[in-house]
Amino acid sequence: MPELPDVENFKRYFKKTALNKKIVNIECFAKDLIKRISFKDFKNKLIGKSFKDAWRRGKFLIIEIKQIPEKLVFHFGMTGSFYYLKPEESKTKRDRFIRLIFKFEDGDELHWLNLRKLGRVYLVKDLKEIELLKEMGPEPLMLSEKSFLKILDENKEKNIKAVLLDQRIIAGIGNIYSDEILFQAKINPRREIKSLSLKEKIQIYKNMIKILKRAIEAQIPYQQISKKSWLISHRYGDMRCPLNKKHKLKKQTIAGRSAYFCPICQK
DNA sequence: GGTAATGTTAGACT
DNA sequence: TAGTCTAACATTAC
Numbered sequence: 161m162p163e164l165p166d167v168e169n170f171k172r173y174f175k176k177t178a179l180n181k182k183i184v185n186i187e188c189f190a191k192d193l194i195k196r197i198s199f200k201d202f203k204n205k206l207i208g209k210s211f212k213d214a215w216r217r218g219k220f221l222i223i224e225i226k227q228i229p230e231k232l233v234f235h236f237g238m239t240g241s242f243y244y245l246k247p248e249e250s251k252t253k254r255d256r257f258i259r260l261i262f263k264f265e266d267g268d269e270l271h272w273l274n275l276r277k278l279g280r281v282y283l284v285k286d287l288k289e290i291e292l293l294k295e296m297g298p299e300p301l302m303l304s305e306k307s308f309l310k311i312l313d314e315n316k317e318k319n320i321k322a323v324l325l326d327q328r329i330i331a332g333i334g335n336i337y338s339d340e341i342l343f344q345a346k347i348n349p350r351r352e353i354k355s356l357s358l359k360e361k362i363q364i365y366k367n368m369i370k371i372l373k374r375a376i377e378a379q380i381p382y383q384q385i386s387k388k389s390w391l392i393s394h395r396y397g398d399m400r401c402p403l404n405k406k407h408k409l410k411k412q413t414i415a416g417r418s419a420y421f422c423p424i425c426q427k
Numbered sequence: 428g429g430t431a432a433t434g435t436t437a438g439a440c441t
Numbered sequence: 442t443a444g445t446c447t448a449a450c451a452t453t454a455c
Contacts, residue, residue: 163433190451219434238433239453257452277451278434292435317444327435334433382433416446418431432453440446 162219162236164300164332165375166382170234170242171216174223174270177244179211181264190259193274194281202283205230206262218296218331222287230283233290237278241381243271297329300368308365312353320356320364321349322415333368335417336382336392337375341368343391348426349419350412395420 162170183206191199205228212226223232234240243255247267260272260281272281288294298307311330315323323329324338333341342349345363347356356364378385385392389402394409401407401422410423 166433235434237435237451240433275451275453276432276434280435319445322445325434336433413446417434430455432455434450436449438447438449441444 162238162240163334163337163382164216164219165337165372165378167216167219167221167236167332168376169379170236171214171221172379173242173244174211174214174221177268178262178264178270179213180226181266181268182210183207183262184265185261185263187261187263188259190274190277193259193277193279194283196289197283202281205283206232216332217287217293217299218327219334220290220293220296230285231287233282233284233287233293234272235280237274237276237280239275240279241273243273245269245271292327295328296331297327298331300330300332301372303330305362305365308368309358309361312356312361316352316354318353319349319415320347320351320353321417321419323353324368325415325417333372335419336395337371339395339420340371340391343421343426344371346426348423349414349421391420391422401425 186203186206188194188199194202209225209227211223213224215222219235221234225232245268250269255271255273257273257275258271259274262270282290284290315329321338321342324333324341325335341364345367347360347364375382375385382392387393391402394400394402399409401409403422403425407422407424409420411418411420
């Protein structure tokens with residue numbers, strides 16, 4: 161589920177639950193998801209330490225550790241989440257897709273779930289060791305309209321959906337929210353940047369900010385967003401355009417992903 | 428059993 | 442050269 165709003169909420173969840181507790185044990189059920197360090201070293205480095213702070217960059221979650229300079233970095237891939245459990249719950253609520261467990265001194269546990277195993281975990285001194293983090297574009301919610309327009313200008317030849325999806329151009333937007341942004345901005349996902357008017361570009365910017373903010377505020381995974389006026393709740397459902405029920409949504413491969421859009425409302 | 432799925436990346440193609 | 446497309450990764454759900 162994780163795009164920017166989802167990872168932002170994982171961050172809040174993590175900060176609310178897992179900070180400042182001594183780690184007493186770590187278990188891993190998919191050791192190849194831990195990158196560039198053996199599980200043994202990973203475990204040795206972290207046991208006895210505690211998490212100090214957490215922040216987000218694009219779709220990455222970065223955890224500061226109190227006693228060492230290394231940072232713990234999570235990427236959730238296409239499917240992933242956290243689950244924090246009290247000792248009495250951890251016996252019964254064992255999800256099938258737990259890949260990593262941090263056990264704390266007080267008996268609480270933080271579970272990292274990753275159904276499709278496309279997620280990754282790193283422990284690095286320097287975030288630049290992670291290729292994509294090093295090349296990551298700006299955070300959309302920190303971006304002024306002016307800078308956004310400049311970015312579009314630098315990518316004139318590309319397709320708008322491809323640009324929104326490209327983490328090196330703008331961080332954190334994935335397939336679902338790129339579709340939602342283009343739907344609410346009424347822009348066809350096949351459009352090339354150079355064909356967009358200034359007004360259309362500003363529409364995209366405004367909707368990007370609005371949608372990301374609202375999705376964060378909703379504090380739920382995007383699948384549960386049930387706002388009828390949003391595309392999200394129709395792409396998995398009736399495939400009707402929220403602006404006009406007579407319009408049938410289309411699904412097409414654009415920029416390598418399945419894009420859902422209304423061929424009539426999105427010009 | 429086939430197909431598609433929220434992400435990323437390498438390599439081929441145009 | 443630059444942009445786009447495809448397959449691969451691992452696994453599940455429909």
